[in-house]
Amino acid sequence: MSELNNFADHPLLQPLDPALDTLPKFFLDRAKRYGADKVAMRKKRYGIWQEYSWAESLAHVRDFCLGLVSLGLAREDKVCIIGDNDPEYYWAELAVQSAGGISIGIFADASPQELEYLVNDSESVFVVAHDQEQCDKMLELREAGKAPRVKRVIYWEERGLWNYNDPWLLSFPQVEALGRAYAADHPGAYEELVAAGHGDEIAIFSYTSGTTSLPKGAMISHRNLIYSTRHVVIIAPFYDTDNYVSFSPLAWITEQSLGLSNHVQNGIIINFPERAETVQQDIREIAPATLLFPSRLWENLISMVQVRLSDSTWINRALYKLFMPVGYKVVDYRDAGKEPPLLWRALYRLGDVAIFHPLRDKLGMVRMREAYTSGAALSPDALRWFRAIGVTLKNLYGSTECQTHTVHRSGDVRFETVGPPAPGVEIKIGEGGEVLVRSRSTFQGYYKAPEATAKALDEEGFFHTGDAGFLREDGHLVYLDRVSDLIQLANGESFSPQYIEGRLKFSPYIQDVMAVGGWDTPFVSAIINIAFENVARWAEQNRVSFTTFVDLSQKPQVYALIRRDVERVNATLPPPARLRRFVILHKAFDPDEAELTRTRKLRRRFMEQRYGEILHAVYDGQEEVRVRAEVKYRDGRSGFVETTLHIESLEQKETEAPSHARA
Amino acid sequence: MPQPKLQLDRISLRFGGIKALDDVSFEVRSGEILAIIGPNGAGKTSTINSINGFYRPQEGRILFEGREITRLPAYKRATLGIARTFQNIALYTHMTALDNLMAARHIHMRSGMLQNALFWGRTLREEIEHRRVVEEIIDFLEMEHIRKTVVGTLGYGLRKRVELGRALALEPTLLLLDEPMAGMNVEEKEDMARFILDIHEQQHMTIVLIEHDMGLVMDIADRIVVLDFGRKIAEGTPAEIQREPAVIQAYLGEVTE
Numbered sequence: 018m019s020e021l022n023n024f025a026d027h028p029l030l031q032p033l034d035p036a037l038d039t040l041p042k043f044f045l046d047r048a049k050r051y052g053a054d055k056v057a058m059r060k061k062r063y064g065i066w067q068e069y070s071w072a073e074s075l076a077h078v079r080d081f082c083l084g085l086v087s088l089g090l091a092r093e094d095k096v097c098i099i100g101d102n103d104p105e106y107y108w109a110e111l112a113v114q115s116a117g118g119i120s121i122g123i124f125a126d127a128s129p130q131e132l133e134y135l136v137n138d139s140e141s142v143f144v145v146a147h148d149q150e151q152c153d154k155m156l157e158l159r160e161a162g163k164a165p166r167v168k169r170v171i172y173w174e175e176r177g178l179w180n181y182n183d184p185w186l187l188s189f190p191q192v193e194a195l196g197r198a199y200a201a202d203h204p205g206a207y208e209e210l211v212a213a214g215h216g217d218e219i220a221i222f223s224y225t226s227g228t229t230s231l232p233k234g235a236m237i238s239h240r241n242l243i244y245s246t247r248h249v250v251i252i253a254p255f256y257d258t259d260n261y262v263s264f265s266p267l268a269w270i271t272e273q274s275l276g277l278s279n280h281v282q283n284g285i286i287i288n289f290p291e292r293a294e295t296v297q298q299d300i301r302e303i304a305p306a307t308l309l310f311p312s313r314l315w316e317n318l319i320s321m322v323q324v325r326l327s328d329s330t331w332i333n334r335a336l337y338k339l340f341m342p343v344g345y346k347v348v349d350y351r352d353a354g355k356e357p358p359l360l361w362r363a364l365y366r367l368g369d370v371a372i373f374h375p376l377r378d379k380l381g382m383v384r385m386r387e388a389y390t391s392g393a394a395l396s397p398d399a400l401r402w403f404r405a406i407g408v409t410l411k412n413l414y415g416s417t418e419c420q421t422h423t424v425h426r427s428g429d430v431r432f433e434t435v436g437p438p439a440p441g442v443e444i445k446i447g448e449g450g451e452v453l454v455r456s457r458s459t460f461q462g463y464y465k466a467p468e469a470t471a472k473a474l475d476e477e478g479f480f481h482t483g484d485a486g487f488l489r490e491d492g493h494l495v496y497l498d499r500v501s502d503l504i505q506l507a508n509g510e511s512f513s514p515q516y517i518e519g520r521l522k523f524s525p526y527i528q529d530v531m532a533v534g535g536w537d538t539p540f541v542s543a544i545i546n547i548a549f550e551n552v553a554r555w556a557e558q559n560r561v562s563f564t565t566f567v568d569l570s571q572k573p574q575v576y577a578l579i580r581r582d583v584e585r586v587n588a589t590l591p592p593p594a595r596l597r598r599f600v601i602l603h604k605a606f607d608p609d610e611a612e613l614t615r616t617r618k619l620r621r622r623f624m625e626q627r628y629g630e631i632l633h634a635v636y637d638g639q640e641e642v643r644v645r646a647e648v649k650y651r652d653g654r655s656g657f658v659e660t661t662l663h664i665e666s667l668e669q670k671e672t673e674a675p676s677h678a679r680a
Numbered sequence: 681m682p683q684p685k686l687q688l689d690r691i692s693l694r695f696g697g698i699k700a701l702d703d704v705s706f707e708v709r710s711g712e713i714l715a716i717i718g719p720n721g722a723g724k725t726s727t728i729n730s731i732n733g734f735y736r737p738q739e740g741r742i743l744f745e746g747r748e749i750t751r752l753p754a755y756k757r758a759t760l761g762i763a764r765t766f767q768n769i770a771l772y773t774h775m776t777a778l779d780n781l782m783a784a785r786h787i788h789m790r791s792g793m794l795q796n797a798l799f800w801g802r803t804l805r806e807e808i809e810h811r812r813v814v815e816e817i818i819d820f821l822e823m824e825h826i827r828k829t830v831v832g833t834l835g836y837g838l839r840k841r842v843e844l845g846r847a848l849a850l851e852p853t854l855l856l857l858d859e860p861m862a863g864m865n866v867e868e869k870e871d872m873a874r875f876i877l878d879i880h881e882q883q884h885m886t887i888v889l890i891e892h893d894m895g896l897v898m899d900i901a902d903r904i905v906v907l908d909f910g911r912k913i914a915e916g917t918p919a920e921i922q923r924e925p926a927v928i929q930a931y932l933g934e935v936t937e
């Protein structure tokens with residue numbers, strides 16, 4: 018479907034100039050140009066946004082790079098970086114790449130086992146670790162003889178490490194000091210290292226989140242990363258005055274392309290939040306030009322607004338009630354391709370002053386030009402809600418292996434699609450409705466896994482996404498589900514559990530859902546995970562007393578509450594795809610228990626196995642089920658909880674099936 | 681032998697006919713964590729109150745860094761470097777966490793009324809300096825997200841943390857903690873224990889704490905003093921205390937047939 022892309026002649030899609038074909042080359046070029054006069058990064062520390070100029074940034078990258086070289090880093094060596102987003106993270110990554118090395122980002126909450134796998138699979142020789150917590154994990158691995166290749170661990174947050182005195186551990190400034198000493202003996206060494214780089218060299222390994230198997234390291238070249246930013250930038254330009262808040266894990270490919278690669282190519286200012294808990298507040302203070310959240314974070318924002326509003330003054334609630342329908346109405350007009358009548362536009366203007374603008378301000382979205390959602394599908398209701406308050410959320414659909422596949426354009430946002438292919442990206446539909454993608458950012462294969470690579474990349478260079486979807490006549494791609502997750506019901510119709518889950522998750526009271534059904538089962542059911550904070554608040558307001566999560570989840574009143582949401586969603590589904598029974602789980606789905614991937618996607622197979630007993634009871638017609646579930650604590654210990662779960666049944670109304678609904 | 685941080689020399693404290701403390705003597709060494717344990721009503725809080733000057737013992741002497749402070753009022757002891765937290769949190773509940781900490785800096789403020797009224801000159805410089813100290817504490821205790829939250833709306837565990845922060849804002853050299861972990865869940869307790877150890881480790885702070893969770897006390901204390909009915913019945917390292925028959929008796933009651 019490449020005829021949709023009229024960008025072939027676009028200057029940003031031309032072959033790269035060899036003088037500017039790696040991230041460090043761009044970085045060095047920008048840093049020399051901007052020098053000490055322009056802010057490169059800010060980090061909030063001690064309550065103040067501390068600024069770093071491009072010159073300072075360059076000094077850190079150069080010193081750290083040469084420090085690593087003096088410690089023995091060679092071209093193509095791998096370095097793992099684990100921790101929260103900080104200037105040091107960016108510097109470390111650019112330093113590794115400057116020396117021709119490959120950086121591997123790891124999620125800060127990775128367990129020692131996960132860390133062991135990633136460090137060894139990538140054959141890393143250095144690990145740059147944020148703080149004591151991460152250093153402890155590494156020390157634990159070394160004790161067990163499980164980090165044989167790692168020469169040194171370098172940390173950038175000293176707290177708690179004062180008395181470690183282990184020569185294996187070095188601080189960030191210590192390595193920088195080594196680098197300065199090295200530079201004194203080797204003038205110009207840094208510039209030479211950078212100039213020796215080539216666009217086709219691998220810049221990072223990005224480990225796939227592994228919904229189905231062990232994580233695989235997708236090899237991403239500099240060229241891949243440079244173009245992946247451009248695929249978005251061509252339709253949504255960035256300027257060096259733009260602010261960006263870096264809070265998505267750098268282990269995630271989108272932060273690499275929208276954050277780091279965007280920073281070095283376009284000079285956007287990177288702002289680092291004070292701490293994970295303050296991200297929302299910090300975003301408000303920065304009011305960034307763009308935001309990319311995974312879909313569940315957008316949904317969380319809606320829940321947060323709704324809950325805060327219910328605690329707010331009556332006048333705020335009244336204004337919200339009064340103007341939200343106006344917002345929706347205007348969105349409906351625009352969707353139908355019509356300009357809303359003057360009256361509605363005037364009303365919307367009023368609503369904007371009264372409630373929409375204040376809401377956007379609270380969310381830090383007053384200067385935002387581009388708002389993207391990615392990851393699991395966002396419910397259409399959530400997209401509609403944001404558009405009603407004046408935030409046009411665009412879907413950005415992509416993968417680790419091929420980065421951006423599709424993205425909505427301004428003025429052509431369709432709720433039900435993930436948008437047309439991004440500039441420079443080709444998409445076609447393969448066998449079984451699978452989405453195939455090819456672009457300049459198609460990855461270079463999985464590290465040490467030629468078979469998996471051959472499966473994922475065909476001879477024509479198309480990446481097989483494993484996603485099911487179809488291209489519409491207007492060029493938009495509709496994403497259905499993972500090919501392997503489409504489920505065939507007894508009557509032969511297929512349905513998408515993810516779609517049902519997306520709809521249900523719009524309820525402020527539902528945190529997670531797993532919809533189950535098909536093949537050997539006669540109907541669809543669901544395991545539901547309540548949103549503890551919101552349900553607890555609701556319980557308080559409605560005088561439902563409870564002790565713990567387990568207790569609250571099994572209250573009849575809570576079942577009635579959730580049931581209302583289930584019935585609302587059922588009404589939009591064709592009868593065979595409706596939920597007939599559901600269970601509220603006594604605990605939250607948890608990545609620490611391997612129920613979710615680190616990007617919080619469900620691991621369905623694993624869950625079906627794990628909750629086999631419950632599902633058996635559901636399809637056996639039982640009213641309740643006793644469960645004894647193993648819980649793993651963060652520190653690796655495990656224990657058991659035992660409790661009885663109620664199974665709720667819904668009457669099946671065969672009538673009133675809306676013909677337009679498809680799931 | 682180096683100078684002890686604090687010496688209690690034969691302290692007795694009476695309320696009417698009731699003897700809250702009876703001839704109690706012990707010393708706190710510089711840079712150690714000393715735990716005071718004992719059953720309810722043993723006189724633990726009375727001891728802390730005597731050290732920081734809330735109570736005046738009728739007999740005995742208290743020496744802080746070799747200097748007698750028995751007759752000094754509480755606020756003067758605070759300026760010497762003795763700070764405390766309370767069993768029942770005592771914060772300004774209507775103020776933010778940040779303001780509570782800033783209020784504690786008051787004893788370090790030197791500027792005059794006129795300058796304060798104009799918020800100029802020394803006042804401004806001082807305000808910035810104090811804010812820096814306070815922000816370092818906020819960073820240390822990981823309270824950035826509640827900096828501007830009114831203390832009254834915070835959960836119990838976080839309020840305890842704010843209170844610890846306020847005590848640190850005095851920049852003390854001796855920290856008295858009255859049940860810093862009471863009423864907390866396991867996770868909050870572990871956090872608090874980590875903070876106490878970090879303060880101890882990084883600032884070489886001398887700490888006296890009262891705590892009921894024996895597991896925790898045994899883990900973090902260098903030495904333990906055991907009180908029962910106002911008298912000291914034992915003193916020693918955690919290992920020594922665990923073997924002490926008088927302690928076992930005080931905790932489990934007399935063995936009768």
